[in-house]
Amino acid sequence: MSDVLRFVGVTVVRGGVPILDSVDWDVAEGERWAVLGPNGAGKTTLLKVAATLEHPTRGTAEILDELLGRTDVFELRPRIGLASSALAARIPDEERVHDVTVTASYAVTGRWRERYDQPDHSRADRLLAALGVDHLATRTFGTLSSGERKRVQVARALMPDPELLLLDEPAAGLDLGAREDLVERLGRIAADAYAPTTVLVTHHVEEIPVGFSHALLLRAGRVVAGGPIAEVLTDELASRTYGIPLRIGQDAGRWFARLVR
Numbered sequence: 017m018s019d020v021l022r023f024v025g026v027t028v029v030r031g032g033v034p035i036l037d038s039v040d041w042d043v044a045e046g047e048r049w050a051v052l053g054p055n056g057a058g059k060t061t062l063l064k065v066a067a068t069l070e071h072p073t074r075g076t077a078e079i080l081d082e083l084l085g086r087t088d089v090f091e092l093r094p095r096i097g098l099a100s101s102a103l104a105a106r107i108p109d110e111e112r113v114h115d116v117t118v119t120a121s122y123a124v125t126g127r128w129r130e131r132y133d134q135p136d137h138s139r140a141d142r143l144l145a146a147l148g149v150d151h152l153a154t155r156t157f158g159t160l161s162s163g164e165r166k167r168v169q170v171a172r173a174l175m176p177d178p179e180l181l182l183l184d185e186p187a188a189g190l191d192l193g194a195r196e197d198l199v200e201r202l203g204r205i206a207a208d209a210y211a212p213t214t215v216l217v218t219h220h221v222e223e224i225p226v227g228f229s230h231a232l233l234l235r236a237g238r239v240v241a242g243g244p245i246a247e248v249l250t251d252e253l254a255s256r257t258y259g260i261p262l263r264i265g266q267d268a269g270r271w272f273a274r275l276v277r
Contacts, residue, residue: 063215230242241253
């Protein structure tokens with residue numbers, strides 16, 4: 017397998033404070049990674065570097081065999097699917113859901129004068145159906161619930177048939193039903209052998225879909241552990257990551273965490 021992501025000593029400093037500190041991380045083709053850690057651990061910054069939205073202060077980040085800082089990121093970004101709250105905030109409220117999805121083909125938000133072929137429209141329809149929001153295709157983005165918006169964002173991220181899929185807290189803020197529906201659908205995508213290499217950032221092990229193969233634990237910008245998920249999501253490593261005694265378990269392929277008293 018070739019590396020999709022290769023971080024060597026990646027450090028990101030803001031205002032003299034290291035947000036990421038000497039991160040080494042390899043993600044191989046076909047792997048599905050969950051990135052976990054407490055608030056301020058550097059998870060979103062890690063994803064921004066992987067999405068070419070931020071450059072390391074020190075160290076090297078190789079993304080899809082391209083070295084960040086020595087490649088044209090505007091040519092690289094269409095190969096990366098991204099769903100994040102920051103991206104969602106740039107989507108016009110009046111944009112139709114179908115157009116929100118199909119415009120990812122040109123890596124733009126908002127329909128302008130670009131033209132799309134029928135295969136583009138058909139793919140957008142299939143992705144919206146796979147995420148259970150095809151019935152919302154003619155609705156405007158601003159009228160959707162939080163759960164509906166999250167699923168449309170994932171459909172949009174998959175639209176350009178990316179080689180790397182990055183999901184920043186896709187289940188954050190959802191009620192129990194909406195969360196479980198989304199996590200189950202992400203599990204179906206993870207099970208598809210043709211789905212892109214995936215990195216999902218979350219605060220909660222309960223939001224890791226079935227079928228995810230690897231995990232990375234961050235605390236204060238540093239890697240606590242990274243590797244096959246069953247070797248990383250242990251009581252000892254999770255407790256060290258979150259700073260409290262935790263018991264980590266698994267039931268029917270889903271993970272859970274409990275405080276040890």
